[in-house]
Amino acid sequence: MFTYIVRRLLMLIPVLFGVSIFIFFVMRVVPGDVAQTILGTDATPAALAQLRENFGLNLPLYQQYLNWIGGVLTGDFGESMRTGKAILPDILTRFKLTFELTLIAAVISWIISIPLGIIAATKRNSKTDFGLRIVSLLGVSVPNFALATVIILVLSLYFSYSPPVGYVGFFENPIKNLEIIIIPAIVLGTSMAGAVMRMTRSSILEILRQDFIRTIRAKGAKEKVVIFQHALKNAMIPILTIIGLQIGTLLGGTVIIEQIFSLPGLGQLVLTAITQRDFMVVQGSVLFIAFIFVMINLLVDLLYSYLDPRISYK
């Protein structure tokens, strides 16, 4: 297993290298000029040219790439062209928020979806099952930005409540932090729950049809034991896969939710940087997100072997 982990980590190198080339050149091809975006309508052509030179944008492309990637390899992601702020510390600060939000949202979604999925599977084709399936379909199909806006409006209009303004980190002020995070986490969690619940239901149903479950039941095991000790554990692999993908995607930035709830997360950073053509920030963040995504997938793969000892990595 150790060699497997090392091999997977080594595979990160070509993946991240590929991503870095891709994002670097995509940002160069997209129409838009960072100098004009920064200086606005008042700047003279000379000022624009000077600013491009200051950013090193007049160098040949390969040289720009080498300068950038050379910095990245030594842990220097450069500075934002727009704000002059160092990029890597900014990414890490923002990632903390996005990580916390994703984690709480994921826990909320598991609390809702896995028990309900089990109930729906064990009471297959009953009224409860139909009811739950409709609810899960709603969870999947109601876009979370719509849900978020409705929640904000209803809370402020009917309950005179709005979340505190100005984000504070968990370690600075846990209570205020949770008050800020909880509503966006619920919105994200419920929309994640729909898909996980449907997967739980169908996966458990599939396991329940298998021979070994019949054998366990024939041996007189209680239904509780059948479901929780045998069916659920075996059904976890597809559920874990979908959870892994969801978390990977969310960690890459919960863009819309961050925007609606004014949260300074990773998604906001990337979005603003893209509209402002702040190349350096886009490149750095995308590389970071790719890294996180690969790591989450590795984690999920390792958890497979924990859940199903037949899967082993050598």
Next chain:
Amino acid sequence: MNRKILFYFLTVLLVVFTAACSNDESSDKSSEGNSDAEQTLKIANDQEPAGLDPHKTPAHSSVRIYSKIYEGLVTFDQDMKLVGQLASDWEQPDDNTYIFNLVEGVNFHNGREMIADDVKYSFERIMDEKTASHISSYFSDVENIEVMNDHQIKFELAEPNATFLTNLTNSSAAIVAKEVVEENEDLQQVAVGTGPFVFEKWVPDNSVTLVKNEEYYVKDEPKLDRVEYFTMKEEAARLSAIRTGKIDMTTLTSKSAVLLDKEKNVDIKDYQSLEYSYVGFNVEKEPFNDEKVRQALSLATDRESIATVVWDGKATTTGPITPAMGDWAIEVEDEELYMRDIEKAKKLLAEAGYPDGFSTTITTASTYADMIDTAQLLQQQWAEIGVKADIKQIEWGEYIDTWSNTSADILIGRNGSGTDPDRAMNYFFSTDGSANVWNFSNADYDKLVEEGKRTIDQDERKKIYDEAQKDLIKLSPNLLLVSPESYVAVRNGVKGYTPYAHNAEDIDQTYKE
């Protein structure tokens, strides 16, 4: 064995992650040092500041903040009259020379006295090509800056320039401290000025905090102890925060202002803005190279209905100089091309060789609902004279590119007309104007606006711009549409705040009850 390795792997991952995330910047540490008993004003903005360097950052989201920290030599009072700020007064021995006497005893926020050397340094920094300042062209006529003594400085211009003093009122013409620039390389992340508020911290995509300048040289100002600016991009979030009193002040669109009408605790303050919406043509391209086609489109445009539909009636028809500029603006209602006349428009199109109209594309930014609404209205209105227009919405970064390269035939946009008529007239429409991206060139017009720039006598100057505005409306390189009102929602307890077009966010006199 496998499980053990997995356990170790997870532990290492967790430790690395925690370590990576804990290199937080120390600036975050003091978060809630204030109570509401203090005079703290909380303002929500729709955009994140783009940087704090006044000489390099024209974005309004930045100006609204650094204009509280920095000051210039002169400024406008509420009636848009020039008054001294860091200059107590000034004299003009001849048309090309200005001598400013500086207010004595003004300190930078770092405690050092502001003197004439700082003024010289600041303008040299603006005019230095290496700085790449967006306002370098404002001072291109400045030939020499001479420090007479610590509190007196002389500017010599190459030729008379009527815009010189108004350009000095621009928030970007700020006086900065040399040692701060040298220590930090630039001023994007730090701010040390002479203004009423001192920069405390900026948490990205979250908030900027300013505190009172206890040693401010203007007596009894500012009244507030703290100002906190929060970035809240979503209008629904700003609405809900002002309803519940989490913030004291925010800007709003006209559509949202209506929603707060019934709110007892919130006042809506409106003012005529300096902005206007326009239709820009690439005047080198057929059919827009023909003046008659542009005039026909002007005649087919119903500006009143744009004001009603797009801005809920809270907008005024405008020429190139907006009504908020007061006397400089001409009455446009009587202009022939502003009175909708479909028959005349069709006739002009026929004369230009398009009796059945033509097909074209209107390009606009998807970011701004008002621009899209305007494009859709024009699409309907122009259809009446046989002009079939498709609408192309593009993303903001691409839009700016399209604007600067004139790569669209027709572009819908919004401009600020500035505080001096030279900006609205020369800068957007003269052949060499930096923002004339329309390929528009007219020798007579160029001569006229150059004369306007060089005429110091204000009455003479007004006559020149009156004529230039009428000319420009006839030449129609742009169709100037309407100038909207702007809105600020303010909680009831906030007193001493009145927005003006040229200084909508002046909070020097503001306090909370």
